[in-house]
Amino acid sequence: MSELARLALLRRLLTTTPAPGVVVGIGDDAAVLTQGSGSLVWTVDTAVEGVHSQRAWATLRDIGWRSFMAAASDLAAMGAAPRGALSALVLPATFTDADLEELALGQAHAAAALGTPIVGGNLSRGAELSITTSVLGEAPRPVLRRGARPGDIVAIAGRLGLAAAGLEALGRGALPGSASMTAAIETWRHPRALIAEGLAAGSTATAGIDLSDGLALDATRLAAESGVSIVLDADRILAVGGPDLTEVAGLLSIAPLDLALYGGEDYALLMTFAPHEIASSFTAVGQCDAGDGIFLRLTDGTRQKIAARGFDHFPATG
């Protein structure tokens, strides 16, 4: 069974009959519970070493930072302000006290960067390092994956493809010594959850998601939940990527558009807006139409379907 099918299985088994006060349960970036006149937004994310982080490519401090930001990014995607976080750590027997201090400092620095206190947690012993971070926040108006309508503008805040380029460079071992590649590696090591951008967009966005798994896969998820199709403009996507993306793509011999579409872990935000209601830190890259699936509009005006795949591997180009 695929991970998607397993998630569907869990959704079916774990979702009870409509529960009072639960606006959104399993299936969005975060859960939404009513609270007074506002909403609580609540998420959890696990980083397992070896799967999500290679210690050769990132220090424990980086790993602590990244795991915290990955969890907080789910709240950014909901237009929520984090109020606090819980950190549950599983530590292998070989993990030293100095290791623990480094990991905790990475988490503490990320928490401080977002102004989010870490208010509790749990310590367990296990076979491998895993870090589970739960973040709780509030949103005046939570932005869900469903809600985009035909005619809405699709817009992005943040970087595209840079983190994937940095990860790819680390994986190849030989690090080209350019400023843009250094920036790409730094983007992978130290992503930042776009909390302020998500909050600002919350008042007008019709739907939203964070691009943890890449634009192609996450836009497909938003389109499916909203019941729309999405047409992305290739030139605008490359413009969001900017000169850094073009340069690192060249150094890696990967098409920059492939990095932008299939590269994840930048934790950019994709949100949809009615025309003329785009939040100021977002750049339009396409629009919603009727139907389903996601498509790319090339410079020559032709349209092609985009495969809903993630950033697992990149075919090298000429």
Added chain:
Amino acid sequence: MSELARLALLRRLLTTTPAPGVVVGIGDDAAVLTQGSGSLVWTVDTAVEGVHSQRAWATLRDIGWRSFMAAASDLAAMGAAPRGALSALVLPATFTDADLEELALGQAHAAAALGTPIVGGNLSRGAELSITTSVLGEAPRPVLRRGARPGDIVAIAGRLGLAAAGLEALGRGALPGSASMTAAIETWRHPRALIAEGLAAGSTATAGIDLSDGLALDATRLAAESGVSIVLDADRILAVGGPDLTEVAGLLSIAPLDLALYGGEDYALLMTFAPHEIASSFTAVGQCDAGDGIFLRLTDGTRQKIAARGFDHFPATG
């Protein structure tokens, strides 16, 4: 460094300067955040297979149930009503879809038994099964570990020592076929978080903790946080244990008082109350005094100090 020292390290590194709206951070059963005129109470707990559960002794459905109840018990100890839970699972490659269904059913049944919806979660791949459950609730008046005063009555709701006896019997392999031992094993496999009891106690309790690690260790924690000593009455503890405890202790050749003091995982609640304010489902077992440490008052009136140790092993008695 001991686990206690590691927790202190994390508390120091992760605790920021006083954060607005954070009443209780790292160090209690759960975090407490202000919310309107009430309080949000929020916890996380991880069960790692092999460390916290042996698959030979419990089905995956049992493991799902136990992990959920262990997390919810932290809320019971705070006098909180759970509003929802998030479940983050790390699954080994050998974990089948049928395994996942069993585990999820155990969690779903426990959630339903407490009327707590599971509103989200996370799926990851890893070397071993681990289950991290975060539970969020509300408390009109959260009960902390600190707050007990000299002269307060120490009282217990729930079972004592039975779960440890059940676990010990499973570990020894040979299961004596008695009704009380069956009940003990059932108590270990299917503990129940005492949510209603904790809520009812919340209006008068001065301090509280759940007995996940056993009466001796958890009473020591409450006493230390409150700055009091605690004197427990041996006869009253045995009375809470009841005939079942006496019988299973006999079958295992363990002193019943040892099971009651050092046996954890019953998820009983220990709370302190001013005299004449004890909640109805609680039974008085001792009282708070000035000073520190915890003591046992024997039938003959003598007092002895109780070691702050957990349920790791039981010395067999004659």
